[in-house]
Amino acid sequence: xxxxxxxxxxxxxxxxxxxxxxxxxxxxxxxxxxxxxxxxxxxxxxxxxxxxxxxxxxxxxxxxxxxxxxxxxxxxxxxxxxxxxxxxxxxxxxxxxxxxxxxxxxxxxxxxxxxxxxxxxxxxxxxxxxxxxxxxxxxxxxxxxxxxxxxxxxxxxxxxxxxxxxxxxxxxxxxxxxxxxxxxxxxxxxxxxxxxxxxxxxxxxxxxxxxxxxxxx
Amino acid sequence: xxxxxxxxxxxxxxxxxxxxxxxxxxxxxxxxxxxxxxxxxxxxxxxxxxxxxxxxxxxxxxxxxxxxxxxxxxxxxxxxxxxxxxxxxxxxxxxxxxxxxxxxxxxxxxxxxxxxxxxxxxxxxxxxxxxxxxxxxxxxxxxxxxxxxxxxxxxxxxxxxxxxxxxxxxxxxxxxxxxxxxxxxxxxxxxxxxxxxxxxxxxxxxxxxxxxxxxxxxxxxxxxxxxxxxxxxxxxxxxxxxxxxxxxxxxxxxxxxxxxxxxxxxxxxxxxxxxxxxxxxxxxxxxxxxxxxxxxxxxxxxxxxxxxxxxxxxxxxxxxxxxxxxxxxxxxxxxxxxxxxxxxxxxxxxxxxxxxxxxxxxxxxxxxxxxxxxxxxxxxxxxxxxxxxxxxxxxxxxxxxxxxxxxxxxxxxxxxxxxxxxxxxxxxxxxxxxxxxxxxxxxxxxxxxxxxxxxxxxxxxxxxxxxxxxxxxxxxxxxxxxxxxxxxxxxxxxxxxxxxxxxxxxxxxxxxxxxxxxxxxxxxxxxxxxxxxxxxxxxxxxxxxxxxxxxxxxxxxxxxxxxxxxxxxxxxxxxxxxxxxxxxxxxxxxxxxxxxxxxxxxxxxxxxxxxxxxxxxxx
Numbered sequence: 034x035x036x037x038x039x040x041x042x043x044x045x046x047x048x049x050x051x052x053x054x055x056x057x058x059x060x061x062x063x064x065x066x067x068x069x070x071x072x073x074x075x076x077x078x079x080x081x082x083x084x085x086x087x088x089x090x091x092x093x094x095x096x097x098x099x100x101x102x103x104x105x106x107x108x109x110x111x112x113x114x115x116x117x118x119x120x121x122x123x124x125x126x127x128x129x130x131x132x133x134x135x136x137x138x139x140x141x142x143x144x145x146x147x148x149x150x151x152x153x154x155x156x157x158x159x160x161x162x163x164x165x166x167x168x169x170x171x172x173x174x175x176x177x178x179x180x181x182x183x184x185x186x187x188x189x190x191x192x193x194x195x196x197x198x199x200x201x202x203x204x205x206x207x208x209x210x211x212x213x214x215x216x217x218x219x220x221x222x223x224x225x226x227x228x229x230x231x232x233x234x235x236x237x238x239x240x241x242x243x244x245x246x247x248x249x250x
Numbered sequence: 251x252x253x254x255x256x257x258x259x260x261x262x263x264x265x266x267x268x269x270x271x272x273x274x275x276x277x278x279x280x281x282x283x284x285x286x287x288x289x290x291x292x293x294x295x296x297x298x299x300x301x302x303x304x305x306x307x308x309x310x311x312x313x314x315x316x317x318x319x320x321x322x323x324x325x326x327x328x329x330x331x332x333x334x335x336x337x338x339x340x341x342x343x344x345x346x347x348x349x350x351x352x353x354x355x356x357x358x359x360x361x362x363x364x365x366x367x368x369x370x371x372x373x374x375x376x377x378x379x380x381x382x383x384x385x386x387x388x389x390x391x392x393x394x395x396x397x398x399x400x401x402x403x404x405x406x407x408x409x410x411x412x413x414x415x416x417x418x419x420x421x422x423x424x425x426x427x428x429x430x431x432x433x434x435x436x437x438x439x440x441x442x443x444x445x446x447x448x449x450x451x452x453x454x455x456x457x458x459x460x461x462x463x464x465x466x467x468x469x470x471x472x473x474x475x476x477x478x479x480x481x482x483x484x485x486x487x488x489x490x491x492x493x494x495x496x497x498x499x500x501x502x503x504x505x506x507x508x509x510x511x512x513x514x515x516x517x518x519x520x521x522x523x524x525x526x527x528x529x530x531x532x533x534x535x536x537x538x539x540x541x542x543x544x545x546x547x548x549x550x551x552x553x554x555x556x557x558x559x560x561x562x563x564x565x566x567x568x569x570x571x572x573x574x575x576x577x578x579x580x581x582x583x584x585x586x587x588x589x590x591x592x593x594x595x596x597x598x599x600x601x602x603x604x605x606x607x608x609x610x611x612x613x614x615x616x617x618x619x620x621x622x623x624x625x626x627x628x629x630x631x632x633x634x635x636x637x638x639x640x641x642x643x644x645x646x647x648x649x650x651x652x653x654x655x656x657x658x659x660x661x662x663x664x665x666x667x668x669x670x671x672x673x674x675x676x677x678x679x680x681x682x683x684x685x686x687x688x689x690x691x692x693x694x695x696x697x698x699x700x701x702x703x704x705x706x707x708x709x710x711x712x713x714x715x716x717x718x719x720x721x722x723x724x725x726x727x728x729x730x731x732x733x734x735x736x737x738x739x740x741x742x743x744x745x746x747x748x749x750x751x752x753x754x755x756x757x758x759x760x761x762x763x764x765x766x767x768x769x770x771x772x773x774x775x776x777x778x779x780x781x782x783x784x785x786x787x788x789x790x791x792x793x794x795x796x797x798x799x800x801x802x803x804x805x806x807x808x809x810x811x812x813x814x815x816x817x818x819x820x821x822x823x824x825x826x827x828x829x830x831x832x833x834x835x836x837x838x839x840x841x842x843x844x845x846x847x848x849x850x851x852x853x854x855x856x857x858x859x860x861x862x863x864x865x866x867x868x869x
Contacts, residue, residue, distance in 0.1 A: 060556070061556075065553070
């Protein structure tokens with residue numbers, strides 16, 4: 034059994050594929066590809082594959098991680114081409130490699146958020162002010178119910194550029210098996226902070242990182 | 251651009267992937283190179299419409315033609331409809347995301363009566379005039395319909411320019427070819443409709459006029475514009491040669507039947523007297539094992555589905571069922587594909603067949619007994635005996651099944667209370683049978699599910715003349731059945747009688763019902779087949795306002811010699827035969843199946859010979 038890790042993008046119309054649907058979609062993609070995918074050996078054999086992180090419905094990404102197994106070794110590039118020839122529009126494999134780290138090494142993710150506002154310069158100022166505050170308290174829904182958390186200590190603003198009426202915000206948030214903060218939490222806090230009114234044009238996950246900010250692979 | 255407008259709101263609706271296209275297998279063309287555009291509309295939501303096999307066939311078939319482009323369109327859910335109306339997003343097709351009002355053809359498939367109001371709602375959302383008479387005289391926006399319900403097109407006649415009778419594989423392209431030719435000549439809509447009416451299988455309702463007697467029955471019909479007096483349905487003669495798609499559009503979101511589907515036969519040899527499909531899809535034609543297997547393989551490989559189902563009215567009536575399944579299971583088991591066989595009959599359910607089925611599925615078994623007593627089963631020509639039902643259940647129980655589902659109909663012609671009690675008694679005997687099986691699963695009880703539907707008389711069946719039970723009668727019988735069941739091992743389910751009543755009215759109605767449907771839609775009726783949306787009170791108001799008595803259509807016996815609203819439509823089965831069968835039913839006598847003996851239904855006159863080879867041995 035050969036373990037493989039693919040990095041794939043999910044953009045355009047594919048952003049409307051929910052995580053649950055993505056599972057089914059991937060199963061069919063594997064079947065269409067004709068690749069010698071490894072099946073589990075239990076009572077109900079099925080191809081084994083898993084996504085390192087779930088992506089919210091409506092978000093794009095250029096860095097999703099898919100782990101799967103093959104029965105026999107094949108050149109990485111052939112596997113990539115094989116899958117890409119049967120992928121849905123908006124989804125494509127960027128690279129295939131051997132997995133290096135365990136999925137538990139994932140610590141954060143980087144997002145590019147495009148916002149539109151009448152005065153994006155002012156919006157940038159608002160974002161700075163929000164980050165300069167004592168804390169950013171948001172309500173986070175968990176399986177055990179809603180609780181109030183402070184997302185400020187773990188929120189990193191990398192850049193915030195304005196051009197025309199568009200503001201492009203690059204930020205990093207905790208992701209992985211321990212803590213997961215969705216950019217929506219930050220955007221909701223921003224909206225509630227009585228700022229320059231804005232609309233979200235799109236969110237794209239651009240990197241999945243380890244604790245030391247290295248790209249997870 | 252419409253796409254931006256759509257995407258702006260997509261994240262605030264349920265299951266947005268239903269509204270944006272881009273699925274694997276969907277076909278996108280360069281519209282500047284396309285001559286005729288066809289919007290294939292299913293008058294229900296994506297989840298339901300995407301499960302419909304006919305759409306998949308005609309979609310792929312049309313798109314095989316380079317210069318024709320067929321796209322898909324469904325009814326939006328209530329949440330998205332509200333957004334569409336608020337933001338002036340017209341109903342659009344999923345491949346191009348272009349408004350369907352700009353298409354050459356807007357085609358609906360009419361699969362069930364309770365989808366009629368959805369057609370009006372979709373036309374309205376599209377910005378297309380609801381009534382055919384209000385549409386432009388330009389040659390564009392031709393609104394057409396096909397599917398089983400249009401065998402009686404009259405209740406929908408005012409809304410459609412054209413109805414397509416029978417199987418669409420050939421006639422759809424003929425119609426599009428004519429349109430293409432006449433469009434380039436600058437013809438008007440009316441010119442086109444006149445020529446179209448001369449194509450076999452095409453019905454242009456505006457050329458047919460009805461006059462009524464004082465008692466409400468039809469006095470006569472007048473035909474204008476050179477249209478034919480009767481419109482004959484179209485059929486495909488050789489199923490092995492007809493086009494079948496080697497790929498489906500594979501949805502992202504889960505749909506009702508989320509699997510590959512291969513048609514194994516059309517028509518039915520049985521002639522159950524209540525069953526419309528059993529008559530309107532005649533003659534019986536089957537695909538060869540070889541073709542079925544190669545189509546299965548192609549579909550599974552191209553779609554990536556890990557489940558395939560065999561589609562037919564009665565799969566076990568295929569003359570090569572055993573070798574076919576052996577060959578299919580060889581392939582599907584090797585590829586880890588689940589094979590599903592939805593339509594098996596209780597009387598030819600052999601042990602070897604069960605052995606095969608057990609290999610492929612572990613879910614429940616369902617048998618349609620239809621009637622609770624032998625007398626009633628003879629009346630409806632459901633040629634299944636109690637011995638056969640019990641034998642099948644025994645095989646199933648011995649094979650490890652602990653539950654069976656039994657289908658019955660209620661309100662059948664000549665039915666008495668005794669027949670209703672008979673349902674409970676039959677279910678009880680099936681439950682008792684389980685405990686006589688020696689190697690039944692240890693420590694597990696039996697579950698018999700009794701599912702009852704209310705009989706709806708349908709056109710082109712021997713019961714087309716029959717009145718439906720009134721609501722009071724249906725409610726009485728439902729209560730009687732519940733009271734007759736003495737054990738929790740038997741679970742009974744039944745339908746809202748109002749639903750069945752409306753189905754009967756819309757199935758047997760005439761052209762005067764168009765206004766009722768329009769009025770009901772105006773009052774907010776849509777998704778009538780969804781219990782959470784069904785509002786019979788609004789339908790009642792619509793009937794009252796239009797001065798139409800639903801009982802005239804549902805509860806009245808139509809006489810043999812009256813002009814029926816669908817008499818000018820020819821589905822190959824003769825009215826004389828239906829009358830003969832109706833009389834035979836009332837005598838409580840059965841009619842053998844088509845393989846055993848030809849009963850002269852009239853179909854063979856249209857296919858130039860016998861449906862079955864005489865040298866073929868009888869089953």
